[in-house]
Amino acid sequence: MEAWVGLMSGTSMDGIDAVLVSFRDSKIQVHTTKTLSYPDALRLRLLSVSQNQGTPDEVGELDTMTGSLFAEAASAVIKEAAIPVSSIRAIGSHGQTIRHQPSGSSPFSIQIGNPAIIAEKTGVTTVADFRRRDMAAGGQGAPLVPAFHKAFFGSTREDRCILNLGGIANITxxxxxxxxxxxxxxxxxxxxLMDAWCLDQTGMPFDSDGHWAQEGMVDQSLLDDMLSDAYFAKPAPKSTGKERFNLDWVKTQVQRHPDLRAEDVQRTLLQLTITSIVRQLPQTSAMNVYACGGGTRNPLLMSELEKALGSTQLLITSELGLDPQWVEPVAFAWLAQQTLGGSAGNLPEVTGARGPRILGAIYPA
Incomplete structure (x- = not known):
């Protein structure tokens, strides 16, 4: 058996999802999974650096620390599978994004989590730094997972929209x-934004099951102000992150509505997620939406999204054979396979790159 490991930590910056997986034709077999949470102090440092509040020394230290944690997550999922390390063809590591600026005169995207440390500590060839080749070819460098969605979730029977509900939402x-x-x-x-506001107002890193938001009410005036942000009307290709949508952004919006309760802001932020998604979905009557990512574990978000979609059916990617929690780490295992096989990992029609490109840098075992 030739197996691959995928490592993913997204914009929520809550930890590392690791999978050990094998691919055969168009079939995926997930063997073992593991989530390694970031220590609270590390998560706060990562959040701070992502807002340009870190020195080069701080970024360097975090690169080493997260690299060690990525290696630990990979080793744990390999150990749990009880297969020899020699059976692992490669590790695909997305890394931890700390800054993503795909526009302007000198676009860039920075992911930390030193892949050399991953290769050294695991003894497994590691593929990382997937975004920069696409950006060098004029692309956004994100989202990259749509290429995986196309390869494994396509159908000749129906139009499908894959909706990732991570820190940032994206659709394919x-x-x-x-x-x-x-x-x-x-x-x-x-x-x-919901996580950032919840942490700031309650000290909790996220609103478990949407209970706090359920105590609030949508404020339409605040929602309209939020939806006036130019990003939502911007045509694709486009990508974004916490550089734009962060706690300071929320507080700037809320300043114009000083009488709102904190829970009303939280409920409005949940509605912002829903409305911004629904408004940007393809205008077609024959489409099912399959959701994945951490947001699928928020019952309030999912129930309100289902209402907003109307006749469009909302499902989760388990219906397509892959648990919503593991879609992204599996995708980066597949991207590593693409890289080592000399095949493109991007979709130019998604990222805006000048053409298909082999992505990533290879760190031999």
């Missing part, structure tokens, strides 16, 4: 019989 539209290209982009915040 996979037409069925229309012959149109796959498209995808970041729609805006999903959990990032």
């Amino acid at each position: 539209w996979i037409p069925g019989t229309s012959g149109q290209p796959v498209t995808g982009f970041d729609t805006g915040p999903a959990n990032a």
Whole structure:
């Protein structure tokens, strides 16, 4: 058996998801999974650095620390599978994004989590730094997972939209019989703003099951102000992150509505996620939406999203054979396979790159 490890830590910056997986034709077999949470102090440091509040020394230290944790997560999932390390072809590591600026005269994207440390500590070839080649070719460098969605979730029977509800939400539209290209982009915040506001107001890192938001009410005036942000009307290709949608952004919006209760802001942020997604979905009557990511574990978010979608059916990617928690780490295992096989990992129609590119840098065992 040739196996691969995928490592993913997203914009929520809550920890590392690791999977050990094998691929055969269009089939995926997930063997073991592991989530390694970041210590609270480390998460706070990562959040601070992501807002330009860190020195080069701080970034360097965090690169080493997260690299060691990524290696620990990979080793744990390999150990649990009880297979020899020699059976692991490679590790695909997304790394931890601390800054993503895909626009401007000198676009860049920075992921830390030193892949040399991962390769050294695990003894497994590691593929990382997936975004920069796409950006060098004029792309956004994100989202990259739509290529995986296309490879494994496409259907000739229906149009499908894969909706990732991470810190940032992104969609991949996979037409069925229309012959149109796959498209995808970041729609805006999903959990990032809700988590940031919850931590600031309650000291809790996230709103468990949406209970706190359920105590509040949507304030339409605040919601309208939030939706006026230019990002939501920007045409694709586009990608975003905590550089734009962060706690300071929320507080700037709330300053114009000083009488709101904190729970009303939280409920409005949840509605912002829903409305910004629904407004940017493809205008087609024959589409099912399959959700994945951490937001699928928020019952209030999922129930309100289902209402907002109306006749469009909301499902989760388990219906397509892959648990919503593990879609992204499996995708980076697959991207590592693409890299070592000399195959492109991006979709130019999604990222805006000048063409297909082999992504990532290889760190031999």
